[in-house]
Amino acid sequence: MTGSVDLAPLVAALPAACVIVDPDQMGGYRWDRANDPYAGMPLAVVRATSTRDVQEAVRFAAAHRIAVVPRGAGSGLSGGSSAVDGCLVISTERMRAITVDPASRTAVVEPGLFNAEVKAAAAEHGLWYPPDPSSFEFCSIGGNVATNAGGLCCVKYGVTSDYVLGLTVVLADGTAVELGGPRLKDVAGLSLTKLFIGSEGTLGIITRVVLRLIPAQRPRATLVATFASLDDATRTVLDVTRRMRPSMLEFMDRTSINAVEDLTRMGLDRSAEAMLVIQSDEPAPHAAAEIGQIADICQANHAAEVFSTDDQETGEAFTVARRMAIPAVEKQGSLLLEDVGVPVPELGTLVRGIAAISVAREVTIAVIAHAGDGNTHPLIVFDPMDADQSARAHRAYAEVMELAMALGGTITGEHGVGRLKKAWLPDYLGPDALELNRRIKNALDPLGILNPGAIF
Amino acid sequence: MTGSVDLAPLVAALPAACVIVDPDQMGGYRWDRANDPYAGMPLAVVRATSTRDVQEAVRFAAAHRIAVVPRGAGSGLSGGSSAVDGCLVISTERMRAITVDPASRTAVVEPGLFNAEVKAAAAEHGLWYPPDPSSFEFCSIGGNVATNAGGLCCVKYGVTSDYVLGLTVVLADGTAVELGGPRLKDVAGLSLTKLFIGSEGTLGIITRVVLRLIPAQRPRATLVATFASLDDATRTVLDVTRRMRPSMLEFMDRTSINAVEDLTRMGLDRSAEAMLVIQSDEPAPHAAAEIGQIADICQANHAAEVFSTDDQETGEAFTVARRMAIPAVEKQGSLLLEDVGVPVPELGTLVRGIAAISVAREVTIAVIAHAGDGNTHPLIVFDPMDADQSARAHRAYAEVMELAMALGGTITGEHGVGRLKKAWLPDYLGPDALELNRRIKNALDPLGILNPGAIF
Numbered sequence: 001m002t003g004s005v006d007l008a009p010l011v012a013a014l015p016a017a018c019v020i021v022d023p024d025q026m027g028g029y030r031w032d033r034a035n036d037p038y039a040g041m042p043l044a045v046v047r048a049t050s051t052r053d054v055q056e057a058v059r060f061a062a063a064h065r066i067a068v069v070p071r072g073a074g075s076g077l078s079g080g081s082s083a084v085d086g087c088l089v090i091s092t093e094r095m096r097a098i099t100v101d102p103a104s105r106t107a108v109v110e111p112g113l114f115n116a117e118v119k120a121a122a123a124e125h126g127l128w129y130p131p132d133p134s135s136f137e138f139c140s141i142g143g144n145v146a147t148n149a150g151g152l153c154c155v156k157y158g159v160t161s162d163y164v165l166g167l168t169v170v171l172a173d174g175t176a177v178e179l180g181g182p183r184l185k186d187v188a189g190l191s192l193t194k195l196f197i198g199s200e201g202t203l204g205i206i207t208r209v210v211l212r213l214i215p216a217q218r219p220r221a222t223l224v225a226t227f228a229s230l231d232d233a234t235r236t237v238l239d240v241t242r243r244m245r246p247s248m249l250e251f252m253d254r255t256s257i258n259a260v261e262d263l264t265r266m267g268l269d270r271s272a273e274a275m276l277v278i279q280s281d282e283p284a285p286h287a288a289a290e291i292g293q294i295a296d297i298c299q300a301n302h303a304a305e306v307f308s309t310d311d312q313e314t315g316e317a318f319t320v321a322r323r324m325a326i327p328a329v330e331k332q333g334s335l336l337l338e339d340v341g342v343p344v345p346e347l348g349t350l351v352r353g354i355a356a357i358s359v360a361r362e363v364t365i366a367v368i369a370h371a372g373d374g375n376t377h378p379l380i381v382f383d384p385m386d387a388d389q390s391a392r393a394h395r396a397y398a399e400v401m402e403l404a405m406a407l408g409g410t411i412t413g414e415h416g417v418g419r420l421k422k423a424w425l426p427d428y429l430g431p432d433a434l435e436l437n438r439r440i441k442n443a444l445d446p447l448g449i450l451n452p453g454a455i456f
Numbered sequence: 457m458t459g460s461v462d463l464a465p466l467v468a469a470l471p472a473a474c475v476i477v478d479p480d481q482m483g484g485y486r487w488d489r490a491n492d493p494y495a496g497m498p499l500a501v502v503r504a505t506s507t508r509d510v511q512e513a514v515r516f517a518a519a520h521r522i523a524v525v526p527r528g529a530g531s532g533l534s535g536g537s538s539a540v541d542g543c544l545v546i547s548t549e550r551m552r553a554i555t556v557d558p559a560s561r562t563a564v565v566e567p568g569l570f571n572a573e574v575k576a577a578a579a580e581h582g583l584w585y586p587p588d589p590s591s592f593e594f595c596s597i598g599g600n601v602a603t604n605a606g607g608l609c610c611v612k613y614g615v616t617s618d619y620v621l622g623l624t625v626v627l628a629d630g631t632a633v634e635l636g637g638p639r640l641k642d643v644a645g646l647s648l649t650k651l652f653i654g655s656e657g658t659l660g661i662i663t664r665v666v667l668r669l670i671p672a673q674r675p676r677a678t679l680v681a682t683f684a685s686l687d688d689a690t691r692t693v694l695d696v697t698r699r700m701r702p703s704m705l706e707f708m709d710r711t712s713i714n715a716v717e718d719l720t721r722m723g724l725d726r727s728a729e730a731m732l733v734i735q736s737d738e739p740a741p742h743a744a745a746e747i748g749q750i751a752d753i754c755q756a757n758h759a760a761e762v763f764s765t766d767d768q769e770t771g772e773a774f775t776v777a778r779r780m781a782i783p784a785v786e787k788q789g790s791l792l793l794e795d796v797g798v799p800v801p802e803l804g805t806l807v808r809g810i811a812a813i814s815v816a817r818e819v820t821i822a823v824i825a826h827a828g829d830g831n832t833h834p835l836i837v838f839d840p841m842d843a844d845q846s847a848r849a850h851r852a853y854a855e856v857m858e859l860a861m862a863l864g865g866t867i868t869g870e871h872g873v874g875r876l877k878k879a880w881l882p883d884y885l886g887p888d889a890l891e892l893n894r895r896i897k898n899a900l901d902p903l904g905i906l907n908p909g910a911i912f
Contacts, residue, residue, distance in 0.1 A: 103694050103801040104830075126698065148643045159641060161650070162618060177888040182799045184829040185615060185869035187604045187654045188877075189885050189911065190893050194617070194650035198643045215699055238559050242582065243671055283742040290739075343638045345559040373640040413641040421644075429645050432633040436900075437646050443899035444892075455645065
């Protein structure tokens with residue numbers, strides 16, 4: 001069917017060089033970082049330069065009932081931007097404008113700008129955009145909104161949704177609708193801005209984002225503690241979060257500690273079952289005092305080693321160690337990058353269960369976690385050339401999600417369902433919530449052209 | 457039509473004494489605090505005791521195509537709970553259970569519990585539920601969620617939506633669906649929890665809320681400053697919010713200052729154009745230091761008087777003065793309580809424009825505001841026995857909303873659209889966003905039985 005579509009009217013309706021049809025050039029637009037083996041070949045890629053371009057492309061797709069796959073920076077981890085055969089990929093990578101208004105503490109941003117670039121533009125005015133997915137240097141703000149991305153600061157500062165005041169969204173029929181705006185409180189009408197956040201391109205395409213900014217973060221004091229026992233580490237997380245609000249509370253298990261130590265030789269305790277990296281951004285000197293209280297909590301929970309500093313560079317080195325965990329584990333093979341979350345008290349049980357899955361399936365699984373939120377990233381290592389090991393890795397991937405669900409957890413805390421996790425969504429949501437999801441989807445995209453195969 | 461409905465099956469399906477049909481008894485369920493003159497007479501009031509009761513009532517209503525008006529504590533200010541003729545009022549006032557889990561920092565709450573009771577239950581575990589509408593002692597958590605209520609702490613701690621992790625909602629066909637849960641990060645499926653927050657009973661009836669709690673708030677340091685010039689006060693708000701995060705930043709205009717002074721004789725400066733009440737809950741002694749910095753900003757902006765204290769009781773007295781503004785102004789007559797918001801830099805222009813409306817319409821309008829959020833509450837005073845003055849007051853009410861919209865603001869920052877403001881919603885949203893709201897409403901409530909006349 002797609003072979004018969006005449007793209008000439010679309011090409012004519014868009015600025016020069018917006019439409020790519022060369023298969024080699026389109027190759028770079030077929031996958032995100034989930035490396036979905038089922039990614040299809042697009043009919044064309046539209047590299048939009050404006051909301052109007054996106055509208056033209058969606059109208060064309062709607063008229064021809066062609067699937068539309070929206071795409072930001074392609075850094076997604078759940079296959080939310082995998083191309084499907086014969087689709088129109090609409091990339092927002094060229095839409096990169098930003099205007100910061102320091103007086104109203106807001107920024108109006110086009111979706112293609114990287115998260116780090118938003119942070120940098122805010123910082124020029126002494127302001128801060130907190131959400132900090134690990135990919136912040138190469139993920140786009142549009143993708144962050146589409147997946148409701150999280151990060152390391154969420155434990156104190158919340159997720160993307162908490163900073164989005166308004167959106168422009170192109171709907172399935174090509175209408176561009178403005179929702180919300182630079183008003184810090186606004187309850188007029190249904191909460192539609194929130195509905196589109198995390199909708200992974202299945203309800204509309206985000207072409208403009210109004211963000212709330214806050215004053216710059218203060219310097220951080222940092223603590224690193226290792227624990228011989230996982231349970232002691234979990235108790236520490238609970239004891240800390242109940243009493244205070246650290247600005248970062250990260251966890252690494254023994255496998256990830258060793259992977260980072262292999263790479264960095266920074267002297268991490270290879271025998272520890274768990275390592276916590278915790279920061280406080282309270283006003284100095286209270287940051288150091290709070291880190292001192294946290295050190296006491298670690299000691300009371302039998303920490304093996306506790307190191308703390310209010311030196312920014314030393315603290316940053318430990319944050320880098322944590323951020324290096326994924327590339328370090330990736331040295332051992334290809335990764336299935338998980339994203340399950342549990343209520344915080346279940347953290348230890350989840351990590352122990354994952355270790356059992358690792359043994360049973362004979363695959364390495366390293367666990368890092370945004371521990372204060374109960375959001376974990378098990379990293380399942382496998383050799384894609386080894387069919388048997390690949391199958392075991394995928395089985396482990398499923399079992400990790402099933403374990404999280406059994407513990408009252410979620411199949412995805414911050415990456416999204418995309419295409420990789422949709423098979424587990426019905427079990428997770430149950431039939432009534434799933435039906436409600438479908439009803440909203442059908443109401444907004446009756447032809448089903450928006451990112452088909454993602455979430456649903 | 458309603459006269460012919462046989463309530464016996466409904467009465468039989470519910471626990472004893474759930475259904476009220478006596479007109480006198482139903483009188484207390486016809487109005488919320490908006491005193492909507494068009495409130496109708498219900499067919500019956502269902503005082504539900506459980507999700508199941510709500511389901512029974514909604515199923516009965518759906519079968520007979522009877523309107524359902526959900527009701528929490530009846531403290532709403534926009535007529536969201538005005539009864540309509542022949543409706544079934546479903547009151548959640550008897551659903552008051554709460555379970556706090558300090559380990560996961562969450563609470564599971566039934567909708568009828570008052571906001572203050574949620575705070576108190578959390579406080580027993582050293583935890584805090586921040587949202588604090590001025591009505592916190594007599595508004596219910598269900599109503600808070602249904603309107604996405606705000607309050608005084610929002611400037612630092614956000615609104616109700618920021619603390620809701622999950623909901624049980626009874627849909628228009630009587631299905632009870634569980635959305636979200638005690639997981640601090642969860643992006644599996646569409647953001648439906650968020651969609652129901654602020655939906656004012658038009659999409660479903662909330663019967664259970666999972667709340668996120670945080671560690672107890674620290675003691676506050678407080679500053680009160682008066683300004684001869686409104687512009688100086690606005691500049692102070694901008695200068696403060698750009699640099700730091702006060703836990704409260706409230707504004708009173710000359711009319712409200714004088715109303716409070718009439719009542720309290722606490723020595724407020726009657727000649728001031730503006731008064732700011734600002735708190736810091738940073739760790740001591742930084743709270744006092746931050747208040748000191750704010751005092752400097754006030755002085756730099758030509759404050760007439762600046763008073764600051766880190767004594768809790770003295771600080772509380774000033775907060776009480778601010779909280780007393782509404783009852784103080786109410787001494788002068790009936791109130792139309794407005795809720796418009798603007799981008800913060802427009803605050804002074806809005807307040808000045810409201811003063812002009814007050815003069816033109818010859819009605820007193822006092823303005824108080826959650827200044828750090830740009831969310832204002834103009835209080836329009838009138839004598840309901842004076843038809844001409846009432847008409848002028850209502851004209852002023854409309855003009856205040858139109859002024860806010862002209863300044864890029866919203867018609868409601870935290871009270872909701874309800875029935876009183878729905879006439880302005882189309883202008884505010886514009887046709888495309890309004891149509892999108894309607895599409896969601898129709899998808900979830902095809903018979904249109906849920907709170908008809910509210911929002912839409």
